[in-house]
Amino acid sequence: MPPEAQEKIEELQDLQETAQQVAQQKEQAKAALNESKTALDALEDVDEDAGMYREIGEVLVETDYESAYDDLENKVDSLEVRVEQLEKQETRVEEQFDDLQGELQQLLQGGAGGGPMGPGGPGAGGA
Numbered sequence: 473m474p475p476e477a478q479e480k481i482e483e484l485q486d487l488q489e490t491a492q493q494v495a496q497q498k499e500q501a502k503a504a505l506n507e508s509k510t511a512l513d514a515l516e517d518v519d520e521d522a523g524m525y526r527e528i529g530e531v532l533v534e535t536d537y538e539s540a541y542d543d544l545e546n547k548v549d550s551l552e553v554r555v556e557q558l559e560k561q562e563t564r565v566e567e568q569f570d571d572l573q574g575e576l577q578q579l580l581q582g583g584a585g586g587g588p589m590g591p592g593g594p595g596a597g598g599a
Contacts, residue, residue, distance in 0.1 A: 498558040
């Protein structure tokens, strides 16, 4: 196997690992987003004068309705942005993977020479 092909295989493996990590991060962000949206919906049914507490680490701290609502709304907004970023990153990684896979196939089909002697057909020349 040509050294270039081995390098491409290693790059493919790295991209596959990256894709798995991004997918995992996206799923975690989606779960957090759904949880925050559910909490926000539940908060809309709560009386604004009700006593409220916010969890900070291991401690519950008293807060007011407006602060709790605003904090949850901000969290939902930032998680939506995070999910969107991760989806874009996932798409980019998939495109890179597909491109690299195509390059590897060409390399393996064209033999070790690779250049204009490969399966380019008429007019397949190099600069």
